[in-house]
Amino acid sequence: MQKTEEHRGEKRKRIERKLCCLRKKRYKLTIKHIRSYTSNMSRSPGRKQENHKISRELFVLTYGALVAQLCKDYEKDEDVNACLDRMGYSIGIRLIDDFLARSAVKKCRSYSETADVIAQVAFKMYLGVTPSVSCSNATGNEFSLILDKNPLVDFVEELPAERASLCYCNLLCGVIRGALEMVHLAAEVSFLQDRLKGDAVTEIGITFLRKPEDRRHRRNK
Amino acid sequence: MQKTEEHRGEKRKRIERKLCCLRKKRYKLTIKHIRSYTSNMSRSPGRKQENHKISRELFVLTYGALVAQLCKDYEKDEDVNACLDRMGYSIGIRLIDDFLARSAVKKCRSYSETADVIAQVAFKMYLGVTPSVSCSNATGNEFSLILDKNPLVDFVEELPAERASLCYCNLLCGVIRGALEMVHLAAEVSFLQDRLKGDAVTEIGITFLRKPEDRRHRRNK
Numbered sequence: 001m002q003k004t005e006e007h008r009g010e011k012r013k014r015i016e017r018k019l020c021c022l023r024k025k026r027y028k029l030t031i032k033h034i035r036s037y038t039s040n041m042s043r044s045p046g047r048k049q050e051n052h053k054i055s056r057e058l059f060v061l062t063y064g065a066l067v068a069q070l071c072k073d074y075e076k077d078e079d080v081n082a083c084l085d086r087m088g089y090s091i092g093i094r095l096i097d098d099f100l101a102r103s104a105v106k107k108c109r110s111y112s113e114t115a116d117v118i119a120q121v122a123f124k125m126y127l128g129v130t131p132s133v134s135c136s137n138a139t140g141n142e143f144s145l146i147l148d149k150n151p152l153v154d155f156v157e158e159l160p161a162e163r164a165s166l167c168y169c170n171l172l173c174g175v176i177r178g179a180l181e182m183v184h185l186a187a188e189v190s191f192l193q194d195r196l197k198g199d200a201v202t203e204i205g206i207t208f209l210r211k212p213e214d215r216r217h218r219r220n221k
Numbered sequence: 222m223q224k225t226e227e228h229r230g231e232k233r234k235r236i237e238r239k240l241c242c243l244r245k246k247r248y249k250l251t252i253k254h255i256r257s258y259t260s261n262m263s264r265s266p267g268r269k270q271e272n273h274k275i276s277r278e279l280f281v282l283t284y285g286a287l288v289a290q291l292c293k294d295y296e297k298d299e300d301v302n303a304c305l306d307r308m309g310y311s312i313g314i315r316l317i318d319d320f321l322a323r324s325a326v327k328k329c330r331s332y333s334e335t336a337d338v339i340a341q342v343a344f345k346m347y348l349g350v351t352p353s354v355s356c357s358n359a360t361g362n363e364f365s366l367i368l369d370k371n372p373l374v375d376f377v378e379e380l381p382a383e384r385a386s387l388c389y390c391n392l393l394c395g396v397i398r399g400a401l402e403m404v405h406l407a408a409e410v411s412f413l414q415d416r417l418k419g420d421a422v423t424e425i426g427i428t429f430l431r432k433p434e435d436r437r438h439r440r441n442k
Contacts, residue, residue, distance in 0.1 A: 056273055062312065098278045125275070128275045
């Protein structure tokens with residue numbers, strides 16, 4: 001609740017700053033124009049505000065077609081998994097710009113905050129679900145995102161018997177890894193549990209490889 | 222405008238019928254519950270109403286990864302195009318169920334109405350854009366969907382020189398063809414213009430292969 005208010009306050013301030021700056025240029029602007037302006041700040045000039053929301057079913061089915069194609073291309077599940085991870089990584093390093101521009105999240109101050117943003121903002125935005133987050137070690141750099149429901153497998157009944165080691169959604173791990181790398185957070189991301197393989201939930205494990213405290217410490221020296 | 226009002230009227234009537242039916246069962250229901258109820262009518266019982274809306278960027282990038290993979294797999298553009306069309310067809314024959322369940326559109330009475338539904342409801346729902354529709358022949362079975370902006374190519378700058386014949390978005394043609402086939406409308410669907418190839422707009426041509434009038438005529442015999 002408090003966060004939302006803070007967020008709104010920030011947004012208002014940003015809009016006011018823009019308003020002020022634009023008034024100087026003697027533009028006649030309504031709040032609507034300003035909103036459109038601020039939301040497009042990081043986009044190419046002249047581009048109208050667009051509706052970015054779509055139904056996820058076409059995406060889910062297209063993803064299925066991609067996995068099916070890779071299963072045709074590679075005999076070994078490990079190769080399919082690696083390929084999905086690589087593809088996801090390439091997507092993540094491009095998607096992060098879009099995410100930062102549209103989510104307006106601030107710099108995270110801890111791994112725990114980062115994990116929360118991934119679950120509550122990024123998953124919500126790109127997959128329409130919010131996994132729960134738990135920290136799984138004492139040093140506080142390992143987290144689990146637990147999905148009661150994984151929309152990516154909406155149309156998948158079960159994995160074929162000969163594809164028992166396939167990480168069907170491995171693209172997601174690559175996306176998270178790529179996006180984190182672009183904000184200077186090295187991480188290992190992998191599936192720890194998968195409902196497609198008979199587990200009770202789907203669990204994505206994220207292990208951050210360096211601690212921001214270390215970096216801060218280095219800066220303060 | 223008139224259509225929207227008609228649609229609203231219909232929706233209200235449907236809700237009222239449900240309300241009446243549910244009141245008999247002595248449920249205390251608010252309009253919100255009813256809306257949730259009606260929107261879930263065609264879904265499996267016990268399944269909660271879900272948020273189907275997602276940001277399209279992850280989809281657009283995943284689609285890019287799919288096309289890139291097919292370009293690795295097939296040397297000839299024609300083979301990539303054919304594969305995208307086949308994949309799209311498989312998606313379309315599954316997507317139509319989701320579309321009919323969630324759009325609540327009625328049976329279309331003419332090709333023109335069908336083309337309008339594809340553009341105004343389906344494209345809006347699955348890609349977040351609304352192409353304009355024009356009929357391109359006198360017999361009224363050829364239509365053009367004209368996209369000023371094609372979200373699927375958001376992250377594509379241009380086609381590589383050696384891929385000049387690639388129909389990058391050919392999956393869409395397959396999806397439309399597959400979905401139409403499931404409502405007993407045979408059609409040929411292909412790209413007539415493509416901004417990626419330097420055309421001013423992106424144009425998808427739909428040619429319906431049988432006329433509903435013929436079928437009605439046969440029934441009346």
